[in-house]
Amino acid sequence: MTPRPAATFTTVRSALTLSPPEQAVCDDVHRLHLLVLSGFSNQSPGTTEQTPRPAQVLYAARRGTPQSGRTRRLTAAPPEQILVQAPLLPNWEPLRAAGRLIRADVFPVEHHVTTGDIIDIQVIANPVRRDTLTGKRVSVATPDEASRWLHRRLACSGLETSLHHIDPGERVRMTGTRTQSGDRITALYREMAARSRVLDPALLAHALEQGVGPAKAYGCGLLRIHQVR
Structure with a gap:
């Protein structure tokens, strides 16, 4: 019997609990971004490791219940x-x-995935589309559009997913201010979930490493997977 293609993804993850004052400060997504990166600019004395590029750092924030305005x-x-x-x-x-x-x-994390594996996926994502008039990326408005967006991203990540197995979540706004320029930041995210079948383990390992979609600097794109036994 021919063995099924497989791939192993290994990485390092950190689970951080913010102090109450820091939670208030990091309500600004740019400040949260700087907090995360500071863990790699303050390397231990004598280390020979190089600081990772910001694009290599992914993170996801656990927040309280979103608030509804006027x-x-x-x-x-x-x-x-x-x-x-x-x-x-x-x-x-x-x-x-x-x-x-x-x-x-x-703590270290290792995922060994094989073609045909069934996995559950969670991701805080920023589903967008390209505006045909301006060429700019804009947030998709409806849950159906968000589900189709994630469906395409998962297909590019070596996964087969039914639209019926995608939970698009609700669209939530987060804001911040860039330190140097003072420009305001607005990013929209959804806490999305899906169940998929692995078609290409190598593509999935790459997606686990690189994340999916835009707004990675503001806590989007980190894939968290759980293999269904």
């Missing part, structure tokens, strides 16, 4: 916990010592 648009609650993924060991001790983090657990 326009009924949902606004993100401040981040309480963060899951960070990067190819190198971080150093969170300066943030812990400063009281900005209550807890920081660092």
Whole structure:
């Protein structure tokens, strides 16, 4: 019997719990972005590891219940916990010592996937489309559009997914201000879930490493998978 193609993905993840004051500060998504990257700029003394490029760092924030304003648009609650993924060991001790983090657990992750495996997927994503008039990326408006967007991204990640097995989640707005320019940031995300069958393990391993979709600097794109036995 010919063995089925397989691939192994390994990485380092960190589970961070923010202090209450830091949660309030990191309600600004740019400040949250800087907090995550600071774990790689403060390497331990004597380390020979190189700081990873920002594009290699993925993260996902666990937040409270989104708030609904006058326009009924949902606004993100401040981040309480963060899951960070990067190819190198971080150093969170300066943030812990400063009281900005209550807890920081660092652990290895390994996924061994084989063609035909069934997996459950969770991802905080920023589904977008290209505006035909301006050429700019704009957030998709409806749950159906968001489901089709994720369906395409998962297909490019070596996965077969039925649209009926995608939960698009609700669209939520998060905001921030860039430190240098003062420009305002607005990003829309959905907490999405799907069940898929692995067709190409190598493509899936690449998607796990690189993430999916835009707005990765603001906590979108990190795939979290669980193999269904």
